[in-house]
Amino acid sequence: MKFGPLGTVLRWKNRAPLPSLRLFSLLHSRSSFGIAFDIDGVILRGRVPIGGSPQALRRLCRDSGALKFPFLFLTNGGGIPESRRASELSELLGVNILPSQVVQGHSPFKNLLKRFENELIIALGKGEPALVMSEYGFKKVLSLDEYASYFKNIDPVSQYKNWTTEKIFNSKANTKDLVPRYDVLSDRVKAAFVVSDPVDWGRDIQVLCDVLRSGGLPGQENGPQPPLYFAADDLEYQAAFPSERLGMGAFRIALESIFNRIHHNALEYTSFGKPNPFVFKNAEAILRRLQPSCHDGYFMDNGNTGSNSFETLYMIGDNPLVDIRGAQKAGHPWFSILTRTGVFKGKENHAEFPADLVVDTVEEAVDYILKKESSF
Template sequence: MRGFRFALVRAARSRSRAELHTVQRHRPSDLAQRFSHSASAPARPSFGIAFDIDGVILRGRSPIGGTPRAIRRLYSEEGTLKIPFLFLTNGGGVPEHRRALELSQLLGVNISPKQVVHGHSPYRELVKRFEDDLIVAVGKGEPAVVMSEYGFRLGKLGKQTVTCLRKCTHHMMFIQSELKECLLSAILLIGEEIYRYSVTSCLLVDFLGLKKGINLLCILQLMILNTRINDHPLKYTSYGKPNPFVFKNAANILEKLVLSMYPNSQTSMEVKDCQFSTIYMVGDNPKVDINGAMKAGHPWSSVLTRTGVFRGKDNDPQFPADAVVDTVEDAINYILEKECVQ
């Protein structure tokens, strides 16, 4: 009997040593797998957000309602960006880095210049196109500073020397003397569309010698007048909302923003199409913000606030949004709840 028990003990010990050897053989890879899982970067968000500024985030220079508190929910406790978002506005007149600094101070978070897209931001891509041409930059704010930061040679537009810098009402513009004798390639307008009527009127009256007080039809009449100066008339192109191009450009910027937030999630070579399942456009203007998101199509979804242009009780009948809320704080609550983000 003792011999039988001894044989059982020896067999048990042999099994224990074999099992221990098996565990030790697999343990390093198991530990590495657990370490790799714990050390891996968090999954990148499947959605992004674009906010209009005036009437949504700010009224003048004051944040609307609980906007700062709401925006902080898009950041981690350490202050790093957690949810990719940007500001998409037709306004501007100042460089993007200056607007980013202003927003950072007003909202109490760190806003990167990459997160600010003005209506004139696409002009940066036109520098080479008009490198040797005469152009006029006109608008509200500081067009000279904006255009020079984009790379335009203000002071020497094309090969012509700008001999006059004037103030026209609240707009600044660069012109060249004897403008009528030069071939004008482009007039780049800076600022909200509401200002373009007075900007164009001012340009025509002050620099093309028209009689003051004449009834002008904004850009259309400028194009007609320009045919008297150039062989080829100017063609009007809008680079602001609701142009679908603006939303496609914003989606690309959000993608690059995500790659900087999560550099290990995928390489830039792998980004071919929009990787977001949804991009939310939060705005107050149905004709501009909501209409633009509708024209852009997937993956854009629209959220309409009642803090600016739109004040209706129900949805806008002409350009209905996917959701209607009172404030941007409600919009962020709606988005995070829909995306199951705490």
């Protein structure tokens, strides 16, 4: 081999790496796996961390707080904006959580903005459902609390619900009469969104039946049913109480049963949330955007999602019918891990929807993943 002048060698040494070599280096510095955590029953019970979740999550982050491995929270819960949920999780867990790492049951509602952006819609559930929809960009949205308040006697037992009446009137301080923000007494509701678990089932079922069978204007004759969307369809979930609580799926069953008894057409609706495979495909896309480089913890996204596919995506959940079933329906590259800290408490694997792995806690799940992916 012949060498050129010394200056030539020095100039070669100082040249940047060839693009193909640089690309090879960047692609191989990415994590080959990502993790989706359920929250209730896996990370938290109520507002209390469980299963060693703070320690487990810290192992996925750098000392600077930046992501070492891509992970997000995939929950059917909601009722508040993703930004606020991220702040709450950061405070409770002592780990910096970005809004982009929080995927709630109602997050897919963003995809319906183009269709209903300027239409009158109602949003119901605990928390601040109207605020959630407004932050997604919907221009004419009312909570069912506010919407119902404009229709006198729509709830025949409202006089026995002083707590509800006080909340509505306090939100309209210094006004003697309820003045609608929109022309709700003549403008038809174009869609109803169940954003989170409803609080007042009786009132909400009554008002929804009025809206849906009248074509969007309570008190009118029957009309075409406006679209109805549920953020999730969980029958039960694990909260602070020792036994499971009824979820949005239970509310949907109650509403559907009553509506089908009083209306000639069956209730039509669309449910999002786990175990819908769409939710897992969406989570995979978000994890790709979160996928960090091992170089200084910077995020890189060249827009080519095909070049940074994962070898394995882990779904860690406590509900076989939702978390495990969803990962199974999504297929490769999802790998399901079932914890015993929430809905599932069995000694053996679940019979109908067996997980790829069963562990006691989320900390054990993360320990398993990091040992398996030890090359990172």
